[in-house]
Amino acid sequence: MHDSIKSLLKRERRLQLTLVIVPIVFIIGNLFFVQSYIRSVDNIVKANDVSERIGTRTIDELWLLVHQQITISDFKADNNIIKVREQLEKLKQKSKTSHEVMTLNIALRLTTMLEKQSNEIIENLKAEAPVATNFELMNSIKNTVEITDDTIENFIGIEIGLSKSRSDNSKRLVVVFLIFESGLLLFNSYAIKKNNRLMVNEIENPINDLKKMSDALAQNHLEYRIQNYPQNELGKLSESMNTMAEQLNVLMAENALKQYNLAQSELRTLQSQITPHFIYNSLDAIISLASLGELDLVQKMTYALSDFFRISLSKGRDFILVEKEIQHITDYLTILKIRYGETLDYKIEIDSTLYHYQMLKIILQPIVENAIYHGTKLVRRTGMIEISGELITNNMHFYVKDNGKGIEKEHLAKLNHDLANGLSSEFNEGYGLFNVNKRLLLYYDNKAKITLDSTYEVGTIVHIVIPTNCIEDERH
Template sequence: MKKQTTIKSLLQRISWLMLVLSIVPLIISVLIYTRYLFTYERSVGNISEANRIANDVEEKIIEEAWSLTYGQLTPEEFTKSNNVHRIKKEIRQIKKNTQSTQERATLNIVTRSLDNVNNYLEKIVANIEANEPFQENQELMVHVESATNLVHDILQDFVNVEIKLAANQSQQVRQSIIVLSVIEAFIIAAIIFFTRSTNTRLMKQIQQPMEEMIHMADALSDGKLNYRINTLPGNELQKLSNSMNEMADNLVVLLEENALKQYNLAQSEVRVLQAQITPHFIYNSLDAILVLEEMGESEKVKEMTYALSDFFRISLSQGQDWIPVEKEIKHIHDYLIILQIRYGDALTYSIEIEEKIKDYSILKMILQPLIENAVYHGTKLVRRTGKIIVQAFLGEQDELHFYIIDNGKGIPEQKLKEINQELADGLDTDFTEGYGLFNVNKRLLLYYGKEAKITITSIVDKGTTVHVTVPTMQKGATKHVQSFYR
């Protein structure tokens, strides 16, 4: 009996093949490019150091030698500040970073030349201590200058050697790229061939059975309880299809035996669910995406999907409480995009933000709940086109100001006084209404302290303005929860 091929084993074989076909050139590429990168960085470092040392040889050693000769430096001071010893130490350090014999040979010549320079300088010191004629030191300085010029020229030769080595390495990389390109071309051809050869098998063993089961699920959900799945290929889907057929058979039996009871129970459950379920942002957004897809609005589907993805990505922010102002604005922008696509012409918005505040840090998700309130308790309750305006700028005292303005229903004067009083009471209030507003106010007070505040102004049937003020924090800064109570 032929062993049945399971979906898991089939997908595993495909995965392993794809992995093998892709990982080999990847490993080779990483090794080649890593080696080239290290060699390049080493060459650049050596070139930079060699140029710097060459300048020191030309300037500092000559200047120091003439200062010694003319008596501006005493022999003791010169001995302490002798740059030749320092430069020799730096040459030895460069030598540790070399790999070729040509590099090391060039640096050995530099070291010997520096020894000659040092010998001349020691003779000058000895002449000064012995009060020898000034002319002898002048003659020695001619040798010093000649030797330092030689050191400078040899260091430039070393730089040229490093440049040639880097050029050779670059040529090797180009050749490696060509070889890898050919290998990858063969791999792509193999993948295309394998994909075409397995496509029919996958269609037969996975896609077609899945479509059949989806069709059965749709039929059962539509009340077509007599629908059954035909025999499927011998894998896990066959067991699943048999189970679905058995489930449908059992369902028919149960419905026939308990028709009235199940009907009444189903009706009761529907009423309970209808009473309990309230519209939720994510469900409505996903429903809107499905509707747009069915209408063929692919661009809007893409825009809304990206906005929803960014919205939740920023909401999570890898568990961070503090994000840049730019991300917080992007967060509400995504939220408003989703709402505008859902509500169409019934909602418009604008965001005005000063460029210079984008890099400040801010406590995340303090604006979105306020905008949600502005829409659901403001613009949504009026017949005119709703408009949300968001403004953000830096104040005179280096504080951040955020305004959320809507043209919605507004808040009655007495109710507005109560809300502002509860906002002013801060952590001491129970805040019986407006959970989103309370949550934002509480978080602001806990994280920023009394420097943060929310104030609201409103005119009935005209609209509401929510003003949030928080102190500035530099990008990347964090602040722990404030340990205080009013």
Template sequence: MKKKVLSIQQIFSQANKLMFALAVIPLLVSVILYSRQIFIYQNTVTNIQEANEIAAKVDDTVLEEMWDVVTGQIQLNDYKKNSIVDELRKDIYHIQENTSTKGERSILEVSLRIIDTLENYQEDILNNLTKENSYEKNKEVMVQVESITQLLSDILQEFVRIEINLASQKNTELIQSLVFLSLIELLILVGIIYFVSKNRRFLNERVQEPLNNLITMSNELAKGHLGYRLALPETPEFSTLTESLNKMADDLTQLLEENALKQYHLAQSEVRVLQAQITPHFVYNSLDAIVSLIEQERYEEAKEMTFALSDFFRISLSKGKDWISVATEIRHIKDYLVILKIRYGEMLNFEIDVPDQLQEYKILKMILQPLIENAVYHGIKFIRRAGLIQVAAQETEDSLIFTVTDNGLGITSERLLEIQEELAKGIDSDFSTGYGLYNVNKRLLLYYGRQAGITVESRYRQGTIVTVTVPKQQEGQENV
């Protein structure tokens, strides 16, 4: 049988109903039980009072009134209208209405029969009053009346004794009921404690834990842990909310992956555009220089330039790879600088200082060559002294730091501020000016994230220092 799943509203409604039942049922049982016992006890006390009053009436009034009739002190007609015997019978009937046990009813029946006998003697007395020598005859009857009234008094006292015993019994029963109800209340209290404990565990499992899990998931998603997921809880409301959060995380992850893929392809496209822009211009000038060297019969220089150009393009292509070793990247810029050195002669010098222990780290290719090109074509080209390009590398605990320094024209403070502001835009930077610098910065951010970046320092007419920082990566750790 399928287990019924309760909503949060149903859970609290069920708990409230059970708590109400546990509170009301003992109260109703107590009221009913105590009311019955008290009612019986009160009737018993009333019966005792009335029986004592009847007994007193029998002892004090019956004989007195009958002797008054016998002696003529009470008129016959007046006595018939207010017969004491009729009053006794009515009083017994009234007590009989409040009895509940067989013993009580039996002794009252005996009392009624005695009253009937007393009534017969009363009739004899009244009949004798109409005859001669009635006094002597009634004296004989009164002897019997005295015996009957004494018997009635004794019977009524026996009834009082029975009622007292019954009252005592009811009192004992009340005490027992109190003990019983106390035990019941104790059991109910234990039941309530058990229920509250069970209900707390139930609410913790069905409400608190799912809520805590949702809070944890929200915090994890806020921290960027988009792979965090939750199993669906049983409570319908939390199940719906959890499913929505899981779907939102899935959609967000998918969107980020799609965006990252788009950015990756965009970066790839921009690299190829950059290569397409650089390559024709660079190739034409290099080939013209090689032809010129051959015409001047400077064959060794032409040969050196040809090998450098060939190696430069071989590394640029890298069989489609985006990641190369530091050693390969340094060879790439060295080929580039060798070509420029042959073209510019003594007007251009370069120095490369990269420690051997950094050579095997993997880096994104073509991040230094555009910076060197900027240094040459936007710095050294505009000075009349010999230009110097210095490329150096060092390491920190988790990063590689490359610097490209030139002694060219430098950058004015206003233009430097514009460049720094544009670099701060990251992947949203404008490529209309400073194409190589901004493109390298964007590629670094797309491939490495915020762990990488470029800084530019410059003094006008003295030179520029461009610093590139990238995370350390060994073979197989490329962030493609």
């Protein structure tokens, strides 16, 4: 008995010693890879900055020089080419492998070529050479800039490969560490298994059921129902999904009795609220947040998604309060804000006097969706969606403004022309926008309208006018 206890204590001391030594060895060994990885990430960030600077900034600056909108002395004193060279030199000093250095040397030689070409422009300007001479030279500079940018992209690819390799080495050390530590952590196995079972039963299985239901609904199997769901936020979402499916059956039957255009518009609008793409992304985001322990965000996103579906249905009513419509778009933007983080921001400023008026539901959400997916997602800056509303005489005026890609003048004129044609217009693009326009015209006749105002590369404003005194009681 004594020997057995002694042996047990000896093994325990060994395990404790291992628990102390292994982390120290792991940390020391991992420091090298972590530092290398950080260096690679830093190089990637700086190389991205160089790539942005060498592109349109350099071309724009040289065009300003060609058109003499900046002086030669100002250009020589401070220009993007000089800054790019300085940044490339710094990157070269921090680079360790021959492949990195060779790639940066190529980029530096191309930068030297750009300097020579810019000096040629300066000499042409001093000699008052024909403008066409510098225009031809600018074509050559554009090619050089493109090659330089490609070279920097190659360098970024090298750094990504190095960071992955270093990250993999660090992961292998983590695996070794976990193998040594697992023997001392066996007593946690029961708690871990219990927690896993809880996660599977309370989160994973319900989400899988929701994804299966979204698949079924996407394939028009509207009879599909979730039978068992937990008593938590996902349970509320499951209940809302079942309710939505029930209401969809009712709505589809009612729509079949309406005129063709109204039936098509209403059905597509309701189906667009349960597109698998939106549901998949939202549910995947919930899973990711749950695995990271972000339970507050899980709850917030789940409630927003549940409320989004509830307002979309509105017990089969076509008209809802403006306050509910604003809540509907707030839920939608809340979900996207959690998913996209700092790349998306929004502001909603609706005059409170509008809140108690009735309006046709699901008007703003497709417009905001267009603004995001065809506007702000196409630019590098932080996407900003601004929604405002005011009451002017007997009309409600809503504005959806974005700082996205914008629309070119000719295309903008065509879109406004098609919107003005109303129900007679046929369209192959801008589906959400034209669908909303047709629904407004079907319910409000020509008293409602949508117009666009846009500046290319700056942003777009969608102006929606809805009357307050043109709602038939039977449609409430």
